[in-house]
Amino acid sequence: MPELQLPVAIGPLAIFRQGPEDLLIKWLDGHHAVFPFDYLRKSCPCAGCGNKHGHEAPKEAESGGCGSEGCGDGGCGSHQQGVLVQGASGPSDIVSLAAIGRYAVSFTFGDGHGTGIYSFEYLREICPCEACASSRQAG
Numbered sequence: 001m002p003e004l005q006l007p008v009a010i011g012p013l014a015i016f017r018q019g020p021e022d023l024l025i026k027w028l029d030g031h032h033a034v035f036p037f038d039y040l041r042k043s044c045p046c047a048g049c050g051n052k053h054g055h056e057a058p059k060e061a062e063s064g065g066c067g068s069e070g071c072g073d074g075g076c077g078s079h080q081q082g083v084l085v086q087g088a089s090g091p092s093d094i095v096s097l098a099a100i101g102r103y104a105v106s107f108t109f110g111d112g113h114g115t116g117i118y119s120f121e122y123l124r125e126i127c128p129c130e131a132c133a134s135s136r137q138a139g
């Protein structure tokens, strides 16, 4: 298993991989929180996942609709569930990270999904730390 290198200090935040399942995000204002990979995967804001800020309606990606010959007979390996990208330890494992301009990052997960663009604002919004969670509930 190759050691994963994630870039740090992107825009207004710094991102570190912390252990096998967590990402530590530090904002420049001193706030920091641990985001489990699984949490980030579920919070994917892309249209395919159907997440909209705070609206929890995860939709399973369509499966079996690849249309290529052999697909559906088990012959199309790239469209089967459970197929992980190289180096991933699970479907929610973050295998790479890219800066999107100066306002967002995108993650590629172990299941190959990588179309979600997580703006810094969105990441802050879904911050799972106690302080942010309690302030969301209060609001």
Ligand SMILES: [Zn+2]
Residues within 6 Å of the ligand: 044, 045, 046, 047, 048, 049, 050, 113, 115, 116
């Ligand atoms: Zn998505």
Ligand SMILES: [Zn+2]
Residues within 6 Å of the ligand: 031, 032, 033, 127, 128, 129, 130, 131, 132, 133
């Ligand atoms: Zn927080």
